[in-house]
Amino acid sequence: MFSRFGLSRAPFTAELPPEALFPSTRLREALARLRYVVEQRALGLLLGEPGAGKSAALRAFVDQADPATHKFIYLANVTSVRSFYRLLCHALGLVPAHFAADLAQQVQTACVRLLDHGVTPVILCDETQDWPTAVLQEIRLLRNTEMDARSPAAVVLVGHGSLRRHLALEPLRPLAQRIAVTVTLGGLSGTEIAEYVDHQLRWAGAERPLFTHEVIELLAHYSRGLPRQINRLATAALLAADAVGQPLVEEPAFRAALKETELESA
16 A cells, blocks of 8 residues: 555554564663563552553563563453452462352462462453552552562553552552552653654655655644654645645645644644
């Protein structure tokens, strides 16, 4: 589809392998802090508005870890305490018990057993701004072994900015007080946006610039530096330029992309 531009694949996609992700300053900082969370078996918080790159950061984080010494468990769409523990049990290769109290003990025992064998359990809890308060409270209890002296797992809570407000509520303050590291992903800087576009294009096989300087500036303004929005706009602009036979994305093609993506009023 993008052969006119000398591309061998779609450049602006979220499906890049972790090693091909653009190494932004925020991504590097996020990975360093997440590694600390794992090393300390601590509780971490990863925040960012939709499209800021939270999922990409998690993929890169998991990819960089040694699978022989880490057991990653990814949880999303958790609706109850029972489903929380049952999902953990299945991920740990356990047959879930019937009662919630027994489920919790099963998970704690399995995590401690992994630690005894040199493997750190890492529980990644995604979209936690939508999780029930009772489930979030259970995370504190799950980590509370040996009177808080030894946590059986590292836990990363991932969500939108509203998660921070949720954790500030009285029932969740004991959990919030145990957060050791907070990582907030925002938009790319103006310089990084140009570098990001170039990075994506080169990964797809481009051997020359495909966007004018003016288009890059417009892209920065309308995307607010959010990778997902950059991807949407840049892809639509490439398609618009291709439709009229232009080998370079100029402002008219970008304006057409704005209308198509409904971001013109942003």
